Amino acid sequence: MKKKSLTILLFAIATTCIQAQVGINTASPKSTLDVAAKNATGATTNVDGLLIPRVDRQRAQSMTGVPASTLIYVNSITTGAAAGTAINIDAPGYYYFDETNVWTKLKTSAAADINIYKDNGTLTSNRTVSQVDKTLAFTGTATNAFSVDGNTLSVDAANNRVGIGTAQPTSQLHTTGTVRFENYPDYSLLATNANGELIEGNVNFDDLGIPRPAVFELSTNITNFLNGVPEGGKQNVPMALVANYTGANGITFNASTNQITYQPGLYQISFVYEAKHDSPGCTISSHIVDFPGVVFNGLDDNPGRVHSTAAHIEGINSYYGGTVTYTVKLTTPKVWRIALGRGASGNCTGTGNTLFKKSTQLSILRIGN
Numbered sequence: 208m209k210k211k212s213l214t215i216l217l218f219a220i221a222t223t224c225i226q227a228q229v230g231i232n233t234a235s236p237k238s239t240l241d242v243a244a245k246n247a248t249g250a251t252t253n254v255d256g257l258l259i260p261r262v263d264r265q266r267a268q269s270m271t272g273v274p275a276s277t278l279i280y281v282n283s284i285t286t287g288a289a290a291g292t293a294i295n296i297d298a299p300g301y302y303y304f305d306e307t308n309v310w311t312k313l314k315t316s317a318a319a320d321i322n323i324y325k326d327n328g329t330l331t332s333n334r335t336v337s338q339v340d341k342t343l344a345f346t347g348t349a350t351n352a353f354s355v356d357g358n359t360l361s362v363d364a365a366n367n368r369v370g371i372g373t374a375q376p377t378s379q380l381h382t383t384g385t386v387r388f389e390n391y392p393d394y395s396l397l398a399t400n401a402n403g404e405l406i407e408g409n410v411n412f413d414d415l416g417i418p419r420p421a422v423f424e425l426s427t428n429i430t431n432f433l434n435g436v437p438e439g440g441k442q443n444v445p446m447a448l449v450a451n452y453t454g455a456n457g458i459t460f461n462a463s464t465n466q467i468t469y470q471p472g473l474y475q476i477s478f479v480y481e482a483k484h485d486s487p488g489c490t491i492s493s494h495i496v497d498f499p500g501v502v503f504n505g506l507d508d509n510p511g512r513v514h515s516t517a518a519h520i521e522g523i524n525s526y527y528g529g530t531v532t533y534t535v536k537l538t539t540p541k542v543w544r545i546a547l548g549r550g551a552s553g554n555c556t557g558t559g560n561t562l563f564k565k566s567t568q569l570s571i572l573r574i575g576n
Contacts, residue, residue, distance in 0.1 A: 283299065361373065483519075490521050
């Protein structure tokens, strides 16, 4: 037996020296080492194959100076540890020593075919995807096309909705539970509390300079308006409140006294009137509006007087109108009565003066503090 083995070995060496190729079970090797099956076909029971060195994990881990491409079969992982050169050895199987100086599992075709697009799986360690300048896009048509941990995050691709805390979002962004915001600007309509929850901010309409109106109108015509009222005198114009959006720091209206109470702030007030004065010799009508402001002669309703004068024809078609606008900054609350008076530059007195409803209006804009 020893003689026969030696003869075969010498023959193999001689063949190698001549051809630089070795054949086992073949006289014409086609590569550096060509191992042919002794029985390539048929039903014989003898074993054909190549036995790779079998070692346990500890043995593989203990090897030093291992050339890259060395192939082994790890038959046990009960010894050693998944560390060092054996960091990838976590199950029995074939491993090869790669260029990074670790044993790497030789994956079977079945294992290599597993991917997240058709197979379930579990991450064995942390993973990082470096997109660099590439994009990652998902498309879908399902109502819960993409989700994280049930209802933690749900993307409804069918209706273009995102749910946080719900898997059935009913709007483009649907959250269930509290929302936390941080580093929100202090000067904002919205702010956050100590828990990071969204609350009303410390900026209001006054800070932003957004006008907030209050609108009044005359509901009934006033005939013989200002009859018997002297120059500089005024007559009450009882109006109805149409709308008031000036807010808690704006104005309030007492309809029974026809008085408006202003809170401190910056206001723009516009008094619009439409009238006619059918009186002989009447061609110039002059009116005054005393707006609220700084106390004048002890009266809160007579500080800011503005004249409005209009020329018109005489007789039945003696229509005229005007708009008087005034801006005032009040530092204390003021009570003001809605009234229109007789100016100094007209020539109309007596009866025949009619102040028309609807087109006689008052508009108050709160525009700041």
